[in-house]
Amino acid sequence: MAKRILIIDDDPDFVAGIKSILDTAGFEVDVAYDPKTGQKELQSQTYDLLLLDIMMGRGAEGVMIARKLRKDAKLREMPVLIITGMREQIAFLFPGEPIHPRFVEVDELVEKPVEPTMLIEKVNALIQAAEVRKALTQ
Amino acid sequence: MHSKPKILIIDDEEVVLDSCIQILGGESFQVSTALNGSDGLRLVQELQPDLVIVDLKMPGISGFEVLDRLEEIDPTIVMIVITGFATVSSAVDAMKKGAYDFLPKPFSPEEFRIIIRRGLEKRKLILETIMLRHEKELLREHFAHIVSHELKAPLNAVQQNIFALEFELSGVLNEDQKEKLVRIKVRMEDLLKIIDSWLRIISVNIEELEKNFSPIQMTTPIYKALENIETIATRKNVEIVSSFGVKLHPVWGDVLSLSEAFVNIIGNAIQYSRDGSKVIVKAEENGTDILVTIKDFGIGIPKEDLPHIFEGFFRVKSGQAAPTGHGIGLVVSRQIIEAHSGSITVESETGTGTAFYIRLPKYFIEKSNKS
Ligand SMILES: Nc1ncnc2c1ncn2[C@@H]1O[C@H](COP(=O)(O)OP(=O)(O)OP(=O)(O)O)[C@@H](O)[C@H]1O
Ligand SMILES: [Mg+2]
Numbered sequence: 001m002a003k004r005i006l007i008i009d010d011d012p013d014f015v016a017g018i019k020s021i022l023d024t025a026g027f028e029v030d031v032a033y034d035p036k037t038g039q040k041e042l043q044s045q046t047y048d049l050l051l052l053d054i055m056m057g058r059g060a061e062g063v064m065i066a067r068k069l070r071k072d073a074k075l076r077e078m079p080v081l082i083i084t085g086m087r088e089q090i091a092f093l094f095p096g097e098p099i100h101p102r103f104v105e106v107d108e109l110v111e112k113p114v115e116p117t118m119l120i121e122k123v124n125a126l127i128q129a130a131e132v133r134k135a136l137t138q
Numbered sequence: 139m140h141s142k143p144k145i146l147i148i149d150d151e152e153v154v155l156d157s158c159i160q161i162l163g164g165e166s167f168q169v170s171t172a173l174n175g176s177d178g179l180r181l182v183q184e185l186q187p188d189l190v191i192v193d194l195k196m197p198g199i200s201g202f203e204v205l206d207r208l209e210e211i212d213p214t215i216v217m218i219v220i221t222g223f224a225t226v227s228s229a230v231d232a233m234k235k236g237a238y239d240f241l242p243k244p245f246s247p248e249e250f251r252i253i254i255r256r257g258l259e260k261r262k263l264i265l266e267t268i269m270l271r272h273e274k275e276l277l278r279e280h281f282a283h284i285v286s287h288e289l290k291a292p293l294n295a296v297q298q299n300i301f302a303l304e305f306e307l308s309g310v311l312n313e314d315q316k317e318k319l320v321r322i323k324v325r326m327e328d329l330l331k332i333i334d335s336w337l338r339i340i341s342v343n344i345e346e347l348e349k350n351f352s353p354i355q356m357t358t359p360i361y362k363a364l365e366n367i368e369t370i371a372t373r374k375n376v377e378i379v380s381s382f383g384v385k386l387h388p389v390w391g392d393v394l395s396l397s398e399a400f401v402n403i404i405g406n407a408i409q410y411s412r413d414g415s416k417v418i419v420k421a422e423e424n425g426t427d428i429l430v431t432i433k434d435f436g437i438g439i440p441k442e443d444l445p446h447i448f449e450g451f452f453r454v455k456s457g458q459a460a461p462t463g464h465g466i467g468l469v470v471s472r473q474i475i476e477a478h479s480g481s482i483t484v485e486s487e488t489g490t491g492t493a494f495y496i497r498l499p500k501y502f503i504e505k506s507n508k509s
Contacts, residue, residue: 020302
């Protein structure tokens with residue numbers, strides 16, 4: 001069965017580029033173009049991985065989603081691949097913290113634009129690690 | 139100060155207060171008075187005056203103490219002292235404590251008016267400077283936002299779609315078509331890198347940096363940096379020889395930003411070295427400073443270029459290999475080091491090698507109550 005991925009990103013053109021790579025690689029991909037819709041999708045459906053943009057709307061709204069996930073017992077273990085256009089901005093937003101503050105238990109960060117092979121590698125690795133963890137805890 | 143300037147006069151002699159009010163009478167000021175230091179300080183909190191006139195000699199809290207407290211409450215308030223005794227020394231002491239001017243008793247109405255006018259002008263300047271600084275800060279942040287969002291986001295979207303095209307068409311395209319895609323990709327990548335470089339420069343927020351300062355060992359950020367560039371060194375087969383003095387005196391700083399500076403400088407030393415050579419990293423005490431030396435035996439920097447390497451977007455134009463960087467590393471490093479009240483200097487000879495010297499003052503306790 002194909003793995004399911006949700007993308008939350010407010011830039012439709014960027015999403016098109018990411019989605020078609022993932023489609024080609026055989027994933028089943030849903031998209032939410034704003035944080036609110038994203039939240040709804042996360043609650044109503046089951047995904048194997050979330051691809052999350054950080055800077056959306058009027059600021060770092062992606063961070064809000066990530067923080068909510070962290071508190072959600074059901075979604076906390078879902079792997080999150082953070083895609084950001086601004087590594088520098090992250091340092092801005094969290095002065096004094098390492099470039100990549102942990103948002104959820106399991107996450108990783110890549111920079112836009114993402115090379116296809118690297119994207120697929122990361123996505124596969126995160127999903128696999130999550131499955132191993134799940135198998136171990138059951 | 140769009141509304142009437144607010145003036146507070148603190149003096150234990152009612153006669154003085156009365157005559158001051160009279161001199162300043164009319165519509166142009168909002169004048170308040172207090173007969174002693176503690177009442178005066180209470181009023182300061184309440185009124186937030188532009189200018190405070192303080193008699194140095196009062197029963198209760200002394201004028202000097204009032205000055206100290208005022209400075210704590212709001213350092214932008216302009217303070218003027220009235221000196222009763224005809225001694226210059228107390229006026230000088232008051233100026234040392236931050237008073238802007240002094241008024242020896244007895245004074246004429248004209249003298250009083252002049253000093254008030256000068257004081258208020260000073261206040262206006264202070265407020266304008268603060269506003270300008272604030273505006274500059276906003277502009278910088280705004281600029282960072284524009285650069286990152288309005289410029290970078292569309293480029294990211296374009297590049298991502300090129301990636302997608304290339305990925306999906308990998309079996310279909312002929313060599314010629316592939317080459318065209320590669321050309322587009324490479325130029326896009328260059329553009330994105332330049333924007334990133336700009337972002338790196340404007341993202342160094344010196345004032346934010348200082349909030350994270352604490353006493354640290356200079357070796358901590360160096361170790362962090364070395365960890366970071368180990369792979370580059372291995373790839374270039376460059377050996378890093380480090381020697382650190384035992385138990386160095388601490389410095390006042392921020393580990394993360396300092397390690398970024400060291401990554402840049404040691405990274406350069408490796409990058410501009412020959413394969414198989416050495417880079418020396420040394421940290422030691424040197425008078426009132428901690429001195430870090432980063433020395434390589436690489437290509438060196440021509441004399442005429444030395445003054446420019448810290449200016450930003452500068453790369454030595456010495457034929458050979460095309461430059462790979464953007465001339466950002468050293469500006470960012472210099473900014474970080476200077477934010478630490480330190481300095482960075484360089485000595486170099488073409489063909490022989492380059493040495494960078496980074497000096498940060500040793501940390502002593504009294505620094506901590508600076509702010
Ligand atoms: N150790 C060194 N040996 C020789 N040349 C150096 C050395 N360090 C710096 N330079 C010269 O100074 C220039 C500016 O250095 P800087 O680190 O600011 O930029 P860069 O290395 O070109 O790019 P980047 O922004 O990626 O670091 C370099 O391009 C190089 O010509
Ligand atoms: Mg460099």
